[in-house]
Amino acid sequence: MHLDEATWQRLWSDPASARSMLDHVKEGCDVCDAFIASRPELDGEVDRLLMGLTPKSAPLDELGWRRLRARVLKAPKSSPVAWIALAAGLAVLASGTLLAVRGARQQTAPGLKGDGREYMPVVAARQTESGSFEQLPETGRVPRGSTLAFRVTSPVDGPARVFLQRGKELPEELAQLRVKSGSNQLEQESGLFGVNLEDEQGPVTVWVIAHDVPFDAGQALEAITSTSSPLSVGRVEVLVDP
Amino acid sequence: MNEGMKDPGGYIDAARRGEEAAYRALYERYRPGVVRLLEAFAALDFDEREDIVQDTFTRAFKSLGSLSTPASFEAWLYAIARNRAKTALSKRSTEDRTMAEFSTEALDAVPPFPDSLALEVDIAVVRDLIERLPEGPEKETVRLFYVDGQLSAREIAEKLGVGKSAITMRLERVRARVKRELTLRVLAGKV
Numbered sequence: 001m002h003l004d005e006a007t008w009q010r011l012w013s014d015p016a017s018a019r020s021m022l023d024h025v026k027e028g029c030d031v032c033d034a035f036i037a038s039r040p041e042l043d044g045e046v047d048r049l050l051m052g053l054t055p056k057s058a059p060l061d062e063l064g065w066r067r068l069r070a071r072v073l074k075a076p077k078s079s080p081v082a083w084i085a086l087a088a089g090l091a092v093l094a095s096g097t098l099l100a101v102r103g104a105r106q107q108t109a110p111g112l113k114g115d116g117r118e119y120m121p122v123v124a125a126r127q128t129e130s131g132s133f134e135q136l137p138e139t140g141r142v143p144r145g146s147t148l149a150f151r152v153t154s155p156v157d158g159p160a161r162v163f164l165q166r167g168k169e170l171p172e173e174l175a176q177l178r179v180k181s182g183s184n185q186l187e188q189e190s191g192l193f194g195v196n197l198e199d200e201q202g203p204v205t206v207w208v209i210a211h212d213v214p215f216d217a218g219q220a221l222e223a224i225t226s227t228s229s230p231l232s233v234g235r236v237e238v239l240v241d242p
Numbered sequence: 243m244n245e246g247m248k249d250p251g252g253y254i255d256a257a258r259r260g261e262e263a264a265y266r267a268l269y270e271r272y273r274p275g276v277v278r279l280l281e282a283f284a285a286l287d288f289d290e291r292e293d294i295v296q297d298t299f300t301r302a303f304k305s306l307g308s309l310s311t312p313a314s315f316e317a318w319l320y321a322i323a324r325n326r327a328k329t330a331l332s333k334r335s336t337e338d339r340t341m342a343e344f345s346t347e348a349l350d351a352v353p354p355f356p357d358s359l360a361l362e363v364d365i366a367v368v369r370d371l372i373e374r375l376p377e378g379p380e381k382e383t384v385r386l387f388y389v390d391g392q393l394s395a396r397e398i399a400e401k402l403g404v405g406k407s408a409i410t411m412r413l414e415r416v417r418a419r420v421k422r423e424l425t426l427r428v429l430a431g432k433v
């Protein structure tokens with residue numbers, strides 16, 4: 001006689017009456033062990049005990065909290081990061097403008113070169129109040145609220161993912177785009193792709209990850225953090241003034 | 243009394259009153275555990291895992307009223323997370339659409355937490371149980387996943403050079419041992 005639904009229920013409600021079954025389980029029985037394993041009642045408690053063994057030192061997940069707050073409480077006051085499609089008129093931004101900026105920030109991505117990843121040059125330009133674009137200063141400092149546009153020199157023709165990283169936090173995905181092989185500005189269907197730094201402050205890194213075949217966000221994050229990913233990786237670092 | 247039996251900051255009660263700071267504190271405190279739990283499911287990718295984390299906390303916060311005692315919040319939260327993960331995986335793996343909907347419905351219900359149980363089982367019991375495991379791949383996997391607590395099941399699979407589902411299965415086997423031990427101890431305490 002093995003454990004089944006009826007004996008299981010009886011065990012909890014009146015364990016004394018099921019002492020013989022308890023002794024049987026104690027001796028070790030594959031059938032009963034499998035039955036116990038399948039019961040969900042103690043799942044949470046088992047996980048709680050196991051998690052007690054684990055060091056927990058995850059970084060504060062500010063973005064996740066904001067998402068959650070929007071779902072559980074009211075909508076947040078402002079979106080964590082606004083990625084915006086610039087007006088169609090700006091999409092015709094002369095590529096020469098951005099080409100002129102090339103190299104301005106390229107030197108600031110030294111960690112990428114020669115570490116095994118395919119390095120993809122990315123440069124950014126900042127939109128001024130008048131709507132035109134200007135080169136980023138050598139220091140990478142930009143006023144809060146700046147909007148950045150990007151030009152990449154991609155080794156591949158295919159999908160790209162753009163991530164924003166605040167300081168050393170986990171990078172957050174902003175957009176999925178496509179890039180062409182060679183030099184091209186980042187665009188999406190509605191026009192030029194831009195990153196708005198309205199709510200940002202301090203060091204911010206914009207990562208562009210591209211590959212010739214589709215890849216998921218997890219692979220993109222791996223490419224950012226590991227040095228042996230087959231994906232192409234580029235980045236621009238800025239310092240947003242408070 | 244172990245740590246899970248308390249509600250030191252009164253967070254659960256405050257969250258039940260809708261206090262944002264309490265929600266935030268609970269999220270900060272328990273998110274790492276939920277993520278770790280989900281990292282045992284090697285079949286889940288990063289995006290799916292993050293979605294389940296969000297879903298788990300959303301459901302938990304919206305149904306705090308159904309939680310019988312604040313002390314069981316952590317275990318209850320983990321039960322929701324595990325359910326969400328199983329649901330996500332069953333939706334994906336079941337070809338038959340109606341079947342998928344059926345099983346999803348069944349899995350969505352969080353099993354009632356056995357209130358009557360005096361769950362005073364200490365973490366030391368689990369630590370001891372793991373120490374007593376024979377040396378081998380199972381023990382190595384458990385050490386890497388729970389004790390070191392850094393690598394996900396996928397990463398452990400890579401490190402050990404085995405299939406990722408093998409890692410999930412090893413972790414499940416150890417969970418089954420813990421569950422058996424827990425069942426026996428709780429029942430023995432009641433007899």
Ligand SMILES: [Zn+2]
Nearest residue numbers: 002029031032
């Ligand atoms: Zn049996």
